[in-house]
Amino acid sequence: MKICLFWHRRDLRTHDNAGLAAALASGLPVVPLFIYDKEILDHLPEKADARLTFIYDEVEKLAAETEKAGGTFLARYGAPLAVLETLLKEFEVAAVHTNEDYEPYATKRDAAVGKLLKKHDVEFHSYKDQVVFAKEEIMTKSGTVPKVFGAYLKTYTAKLTDEMLLPYGSADAFKKAHLHSFSKEKAGPRPTLESMGFARKEQYFPPVKLPAESIVRNYHKTRNTPADEHGTTRESLNLRFGTLSVREVMRQAKGLNAKLLAEIIWRDFFMMLLWHFPNTATESYDPKMRDVPYRNNEDEFRAWCEGRTGYPLVDAGMRELNETGYLPNRVRMTVAGFLVKHLFIDWRWGEQYFADKLLDYEMANNVGNWQWMAGTGAISAPWFRVHSPESQLAQVDPELKYVKRWVPEVGTKSYPAPIVDHKFARERSVEAIRTARIAAS
CATH class of the missing domain: 1.10.579.10 (DNA Cyclobutane Dipyrimidine Photolyase, subunit A, domain 3)
Incomplete structure (x- = not known):
């Protein structure tokens, strides 16, 4: 049976996930995938890394959620191209869906992945998910890359609508989805931190949930008070790894605090700049x-x-x-x-x-x-x-x-x-x- 792989990267969640929603709507049985990218992990300075511990725990949560919904979650350790080439031999893959990433390494990797999949007649689809506006969606009136945040913010907020921040229906679709299930032997074991040569590092992580409304309402007053542990939302980690979606964080900010909304928009701005100027x-x-x-x-x-x-x-x-x-x-x-x-x-x-x-x-x-x-x-x-x-x-x-x-x-x-x-x-x-x-x- 031909399957559709959904490749999780910076989107470690099943709710409000653009690429996952598209994969679930494709009509093909969906198999979620996460690749522990050796080409990134090999550069970590310590073998006990808190970020990798966080990722590992969230991937294991996704695997449990997938199994509860009747599917199989694949996880592999290695260079993405090599991992995907192996999966194409092991399974009948018709399509790979994923969400866009705008960093220089990621754009080169995805270009190479696209060529590999095309060679095997496998469709490759990527979706905008970690930002609201990307690439060339906001430009100056003369068609150049905006380099003044104030003007970018003005255009951004003028274009931003409530509809753009509505959640993708991936969570409900996931529970009802046609997920594909393999035997444990066919799926293979998921990597552990130890099998990849790493160790756990226990560290405090902000909870994977939206901050209290009181924190958001007072953000403009408390954001520059470092002694106040509740002075900021502490959502940067969850946005970084996509355990929360930028849309749900923006929805809350848009209704409660314009300063916080502007700070989140800075994130889109810098991603846009890095995509245009990767040498920076x-x-x-x-x-x-x-x-x-x-x-x-x-x-x-x-x-x-x-x-x-x-x-x-x-x-x-x-x-x-x-x-x-x-x-x-x-x-x-x-x-x-x-x-x-x-x-x-x-x-x-x-x-x-x-x-x-x-x-x-x-x-x-x-x-x-x-x-x-x-x-x-x-x-x-x-x-x-x-x-x-x-x-x-x-x-x-x-x-x-x-x-x-x-x-x-x-x-x-x-x-x-x-x-x-x-x-x-x-x-x-x-x-x-x-x-x-x-x-x-």
Whole structure:
């Protein structure tokens, strides 16, 4: 019997899932699939990775849900092309459905997958699911890529309708679906963390549910208060791995808090930019900022990583990141700005460190925000802007509640003196960048 594979990637859910809904409506028996991508996992810095633990647990939940609905869930470990080639030999596959991914690696992978499936006369369908507007759906009036968020936001909200945020009926369809069931021998065992060479890392993950309405209503008041554990929605992890859909998160925000809605739209914006400019994953967008003579002092970088800079808000943020994999928004900006402007270290060093540590790491957001802070991106803070970490501390944590939670020795003799003077660091970075920009003109 010919089957349809639905390939889960960044959409670890059965509800409100565009690609899954289309697969279930195809008329073919559906077999859900997840591939633990060796080409990604081999680059993880640690064998005990909290993000992989989260993914593994969510995949196992999907498998249990599929079995309860009478189907078989396939999970494999390996390079996607090799895995799919093997599955095409093992099963009579008529079509593969999946949801789009806009990162450079993903777009190349999917192009190669499309060629492979075409060679075997297997249909390949991908759907927009992790964003509301993608690729070229929002452009400037002159037909160019928008690089001003304010104008993008205005166009976006004007085009956004309630109908666009309605859920896909994948959850109900899944329960009633014509799922295909194989014998255990035919399906094969699902990989375990141990069989893939990894170990569990237990860490706190936000619940897979929408935040309380009170948090959403007050978001614009509390979002820049890092000491308030309920000051933000903490939904970035669930959006990253698709355990919640962007539509349900937007539906709630649209009705309750315009500021939160705008922050979610930033996510679409950065994904659009990365899709148009994939080279920005590793290269500064602004040509004049590609030869900036960063100092890249390894000892100072290590002090930043470990939260030993002598600037309390920076150190508190880095220690929270190292311990929990989370970093509040304003603190992310402060620690990033400190690295690229005060220590004058290449933004890519910080971007990679965040990639290794953040539970909610998402390339488009991370690259976009690091280049914004460094003044190198398609959309950027002015390159000469250097925020004072002390003034940031006075704004967001004046009573040091957040700082003392993570840096209990602050104010004692054991806390280090500032690694660099703010005024000196500001002048040093601004002058070096100005000189580099003139030379590149």
